Amino acid sequence: MHTMKESDRDVLPSHTSLLKATLGALLIGAILLVTAVMPAEFGVDPTGLGGVMGFDRLHSEADTTEASNDTGTGSASLMGGMEPPVWRGNQPHRSDRMSLTLAPGEGAEIKAQMAEGDRFVFNWRAEGGTVTFDMHGEPPNAGDEFTSYWVGRDQTTASGTFEAPFEGTHGWFWVNRGREPVTVSVETSGFYQSLFKP
Known part of the structure; x- marks a missing residue:
């Protein structure tokens, strides 16, 4: 012991x-x-x-x-x-392509119907001249009120990604300020309800 x-x-x-x-x-x-x-x-x-x-x-x-x-x-x-590596969409994935031709002095729109948080990748190109554009959106029943996201003058192309900050329609208004017709073609791919010409 x-x-x-x-x-x-x-x-x-x-x-x-x-x-x-x-x-x-x-x-x-x-x-x-x-x-x-x-x-x-x-x-x-x-x-x-x-x-x-x-x-x-x-x-x-x-x-x-x-x-x-x-x-x-x-x-x-x-x-x-930092953003998380996975973003889960509320809409099924879709891809769309649309075009419109603007006479001199004419303006027109292409819009996407989106829920808040929906996203898409976009690219548009103007052939035949340059355009002035306003990328904007408006909530349902907004009347003449809208929110501008990106405005440009004398452009032939633009591309990027977009996330809808609120439910409504979001897209572009182009104006041909030149003397010749201009054709604008837009491509979108992502998660949104529809792409349309108002």
Whole structure:
């Protein structure tokens, strides 16, 4: 049977040093709780350090990811403001191509019927001259009110991606300010209800 010798007792920490170590561990734990765990898990940041160190973004990311999984939409943002790798559309995928010819001084539109959050990729090209255009949208029953997204003068082509900020019709109005007829052809591909000429 082993008995503790006096020399072994000298190696053991004293009650005072054990108390100091315990209080130090509790203090470090409390600091971590307030600056890291509470901002990341509960969105509560009483010191503001959680926001400085980026822990508060973990909470908002978890909330938006859960919301996107519940609603079936993929518009949640990841840390650092990056878009998620998968966006899930509410409409089936479609591709459309339309064209119209504008006489000198004439204007015309092509629009897409879209729900809020619907997206498409687009490209349009003018042959025979340049056009002035206004890419815009209006909600249902808006009357003469509309929201402009992109306006250009003396253009022959434009392309990009578009996400509908609200439900309604979204598209382009082109005007031929030249002296010869101009044919505008537009191609769209994405998730929207329809493409049409008003």
